[in-house]
Amino acid sequence: MSSILTVKNVAIGEGVPKICVPLVGVTVDELKQEAEALKLLAPDLAEWRVDFYEGVEDSAAVQEALQAIRSVIPELPLIFTFRSAREGGEKEISREAYVNLNAAVAASGLADIIDVELFNEEDDVTALVEAAHAHGVFVILSNHDFHATPPKSEIISRLRKAQALGGDLPKIAVMPQSPADVLTLLEATHEMKSEYADRPIITMSMAGAGVISRLAGEVFGSAVTFGAARKPSAPGQIAVAELRDTLNLLHRSL
Numbered sequence: 001m002s003s004i005l006t007v008k009n010v011a012i013g014e015g016v017p018k019i020c021v022p023l024v025g026v027t028v029d030e031l032k033q034e035a036e037a038l039k040l041l042a043p044d045l046a047e048w049r050v051d052f053y054e055g056v057e058d059s060a061a062v063q064e065a066l067q068a069i070r071s072v073i074p075e076l077p078l079i080f081t082f083r084s085a086r087e088g089g090e091k092e093i094s095r096e097a098y099v100n101l102n103a104a105v106a107a108s109g110l111a112d113i114i115d116v117e118l119f120n121e122e123d124d125v126t127a128l129v130e131a132a133h134a135h136g137v138f139v140i141l142s143n144h145d146f147h148a149t150p151p152k153s154e155i156i157s158r159l160r161k162a163q164a165l166g167g168d169l170p171k172i173a174v175m176p177q178s179p180a181d182v183l184t185l186l187e188a189t190h191e192m193k194s195e196y197a198d199r200p201i202i203t204m205s206m207a208g209a210g211v212i213s214r215l216a217g218e219v220f221g222s223a224v225t226f227g228a229a230r231k232p233s234a235p236g237q238i239a240v241a242e243l244r245d246t247l248n249l250l251h252r253s254l
Ligand SMILES: O=C1C[C@@](O)(C(=O)O)C[C@@H](O)[C@@H]1O
Pocket: 022, 047, 049, 081, 083, 115, 142, 144, 173, 204, 206, 226, 233, 234, 235, 237
């Protein structure tokens, strides 16, 4: 597999890390307004965090919102993400609902990438990866620790598992308790990228201390960085314009 993943015209894994902006609206109207505001920021990708949406448990309402978002940003690669409460998201839904939700969106042709949490039943993960790929949809296999930073070996082992299970973009977000934890995430990223990954990976250390990891992906090996429009979807996301300036500054220095 190539170490670059091209989604619409965006080459993930090449050059400057790609900027993704999350949509976190509760209603369809809010989502439309957010999508309009996001368009002006011209990010490389958008992520719909469906766990914030009031209609998340109603499949017709999810399709309606997805169509509304798509009508505003038809060309932008779109990630569909239900982030569970146990991994820092807004809600918890049943195992069956999670699988059905993601499978329906993968089949709809309205999202380019679905985010599947690695720590689901392995059968569910494999089934969702297969279903997505059957529809030409890519998969982020993700893991989040909102409390701590696991040891380097554990971070690498989770990213390798995500790759082994067929995730097109293995991803991990961890919380630093100290500057040393940020270094652990950066070292794990660099080692994964240089020793094991045959595809782009996404990593970040969250909150203020971790901001450096959202800026330095091109140096250490993370291909996508999440920036905030109005409201961040996780601690440590910075505004898109500042993010872009810093990414470009680092790119020019390399
Ligand atoms: O997993 C991620 C990364 C993230 O948690 C962050 O820290 O930027 C933000 C989430 O919206 C996204 O799904």
